[in-house]
Amino acid sequence: MSIQNILVLSLTLAIAACGGGGGSSSDQPRTSETSNPSTRIEPREVLAPPGYASAAGALRAFLLSDKHLPLSSENTDYLNSTANIDLLEESSALAFVATRDTNAEAAWDMGWTGRGVKVGHLDDFATKEIPSEVSGRNLSHGDATLSVTYQVSPEMTHATRQLTFDCDVSSLQQHQQTQTGYQYFSDNGFHIVNNSFGISRYYTAPCGGTPGLYSNTDWASAIDSTLTDPVFLNMAGAINDTTSYDENMLFVFSAGNEGEFCRDGTGACNLQAAAILKLRETEPTAGARVLYVGSLSDASSVSEITGLPKALAPYSHTAGDMKNDYIVAHDDIFYYQQGIGTSFAAPRVVGAAALVRQKFPTLNGANLKQVLLQSADDLGAPGVDEIFGHGQLNVINALSPIDGLSE
Amino acid sequence: MLMLWAPGAQAAGLSPRDILQRIDYLHAEDRHRTSYVWDGRFRTLNGDRYNMRHLYQSKRPQINAKLGWLAHESANWRVTVPMHFDNGYRAALYRARPFLGLGLVTQWATSQRMVVGLHLQDALKLGGKVSERACYDGFRRRFHCGTGLPWTDAGQYLRQSNVSTLVKFTLNWTF
Numbered sequence: 108m109s110i111q112n113i114l115v116l117s118l119t120l121a122i123a124a125c126g127g128g129g130g131s132s133s134d135q136p137r138t139s140e141t142s143n144p145s146t147r148i149e150p151r152e153v154l155a156p157p158g159y160a161s162a163a164g165a166l167r168a169f170l171l172s173d174k175h176l177p178l179s180s181e182n183t184d185y186l187n188s189t190a191n192i193d194l195l196e197e198s199s200a201l202a203f204v205a206t207r208d209t210n211a212e213a214a215w216d217m218g219w220t221g222r223g224v225k226v227g228h229l230d231d232f233a234t235k236e237i238p239s240e241v242s243g244r245n246l247s248h249g250d251a252t253l254s255v256t257y258q259v260s261p262e263m264t265h266a267t268r269q270l271t272f273d274c275d276v277s278s279l280q281q282h283q284q285t286q287t288g289y290q291y292f293s294d295n296g297f298h299i300v301n302n303s304f305g306i307s308r309y310y311t312a313p314c315g316g317t318p319g320l321y322s323n324t325d326w327a328s329a330i331d332s333t334l335t336d337p338v339f340l341n342m343a344g345a346i347n348d349t350t351s352y353d354e355n356m357l358f359v360f361s362a363g364n365e366g367e368f369c370r371d372g373t374g375a376c377n378l379q380a381a382a383i384l385k386l387r388e389t390e391p392t393a394g395a396r397v398l399y400v401g402s403l404s405d406a407s408s409v410s411e412i413t414g415l416p417k418a419l420a421p422y423s424h425t426a427g428d429m430k431n432d433y434i435v436a437h438d439d440i441f442y443y444q445q446g447i448g449t450s451f452a453a454p455r456v457v458g459a460a461a462l463v464r465q466k467f468p469t470l471n472g473a474n475l476k477q478v479l480l481q482s483a484d485d486l487g488a489p490g491v492d493e494i495f496g497h498g499q500l501n502v503i504n505a506l507s508p509i510d511g512l513s514e
Numbered sequence: 515m516l517m518l519w520a521p522g523a524q525a526a527g528l529s530p531r532d533i534l535q536r537i538d539y540l541h542a543e544d545r546h547r548t549s550y551v552w553d554g555r556f557r558t559l560n561g562d563r564y565n566m567r568h569l570y571q572s573k574r575p576q577i578n579a580k581l582g583w584l585a586h587e588s589a590n591w592r593v594t595v596p597m598h599f600d601n602g603y604r605a606a607l608y609r610a611r612p613f614l615g616l617g618l619v620t621q622w623a624t625s626q627r628m629v630v631g632l633h634l635q636d637a638l639k640l641g642g643k644v645s646e647r648a649c650y651d652g653f654r655r656r657f658h659c660g661t662g663l664p665w666t667d668a669g670q671y672l673r674q675s676n677v678s679t680l681v682k683f684t685l686n687w688t689f
Contacts, residue, residue: 213559214559217559218667466664466666466667467653467655467656467664467666468666469654469655469656470653470655474653474654477653478653478655481652481653501560503559503560504560506559506560506664507558507559507560507562508558508562508564508651508652508655508657508662509651509652509653509655510651510652510653511651511652512564512566512649512650512651512657512659513649513650514569514606514607514647514649514650
């Protein structure tokens, strides 16, 4: 099986699983943000001026822009006015869920808004497939992922590049779109790239065929093909490879949504992750600036009240052998239980990375990744484990000193 | 300070006793006074408390002295040169250069009961510049260990010499 074939099949399949949410709205307030152990401190005199006002304004401006209308909620037909955005913002049960579940507001208060950081989104902005249950109009998958990033990092500079998830688009064309997108981001000094797509070993077949796992032979062949792909190598190759994309770039990937069918973890069920693991056999630094993001279960927000352990979303690929490259985050789009999929967990991490990059501009992609990993809240078994990897994204920890301070 | 001025004074024909008599006042203490040094204690955004005091502790003795040198005194006119010296501060992350400030104080007795004065203190300032360095976390991210801020945010809060020129008119009336 050629890499092109795998690309055309898996990209479309993955996106169907990621973005197919839309889902039902809920009047149940999300409570997960109370779980964040970070203590929000009042800005001291030396910490002025606060950035919250401008950050909220930037987010509002983004949500009001043409590309991201209409948004829907259970109470408003269209969030196409300042009044409606205000309503959304003020409601504890509604949107900006990523702002709240990442505790990004605490960062905004300190002036961490992502200003000046260049974030690229390689995604499908053409296919409006995420239903808006009230308006009847749909958002594209790219609209949704970018909106999530903005909810965390509202003053970033963004650019989008189209990657079409459509059975009618050739795999070669998709590959070219990926190559063109990455090259654009690299050539233009972009720091972080969101990649809410992936190739899973479980074949869900929206474009025909029988669902199931790729055979060992086909999967091994796909990995070998990936290892010859220059686009993959430029992104995930050894960090001292002079042909790779800008070393300051961080590539954040969704882990994948076939966890119920492929239970061996991201390292075994995600093609690029599997290729990175194989590449590391000869290049230990391979994938140093590639980060995988899994989804926390929405139910975990309830379990925090009951005291039960947090859980990975059942559809999310676990960390598996990629545990050292894996972090988890919530994955709703605008409000609780609107859409599910690791596609919307990844942009939370991208937004957090932008906040960190804003204040520590000398971090290269590999170090930025490690900052996010090392500052995560440990979940599950103590330490880095095969389910949660490094644990849950903690924006505030990522913005604070790690491993002490010294001269 | 006395040693600095003694040769010149002697050259002017002043005896040690004259020199002592010329000292209008002398205040000295073993403390740096020309800038405010961070205490190194802060709380970061995630609530962690840090005590980086050792990075702001001086590596050498601190001296701050203020001396008034009586330059001229007559029945109704008195001229004093206020001198201000600080030997600076040197710590791992904080350095203040030695400082010398000079001024001029003139006082006129307009009558037996009234004295008018013009005070210029630290009008001429030499040295005293403050420079700070960042500290680093485990990822070599630069922070300001006085505030806990990222170094990129610390610029407007970096310390400077706190010595300002003082201009003062006085009117003393005895009754």
